[in-house]
Amino acid sequence: xxxxxxxxxxxxxxxxxxxxxxxxxxxxxxxxxxxxxxxxxxxxxxxxxxxxxxxxxxxxxxxxxxxxxxxxxxxxxxxxxxxxxx
Numbered sequence: 001x002x003x004x005x006x007x008x009x010x011x012x013x014x015x016x017x018x019x020x021x022x023x024x025x026x027x028x029x030x031x032x033x034x035x036x037x038x039x040x041x042x043x044x045x046x047x048x049x050x051x052x053x054x055x056x057x058x059x060x061x062x063x064x065x066x067x068x069x070x071x072x073x074x075x076x077x078x079x080x081x082x083x084x085x086x
Contacts, residue, residue: 006014039057043050059068079085 035057039050039053042048043053059065076085
């Protein structure tokens with residue numbers, strides 16, 4: 001397999017994309033770290049597990065409460081079927 005060669009314009013576009021992509025990834029990483037710290041602090045203050053707060057954030061972001069309720073109903077049906085509802 002031969003290496004693909006890029007002209008100067010394509011090389012410049014690729015460099016710009018990679019640089020901007022790296023910057024965006026760093027910003028996202030920084031924001032996620034800040035969110036983790038905030039969730040941790042609030043979870044300790046309110047005595048709620050961080051995983052529960054993160055789940056609430058995810059469900060709210062996706063506007064997916066109905067989907068989560070449907071999944072829980074399916075889980076409940078499965079557990080009731082095998083006699084594990086308690």
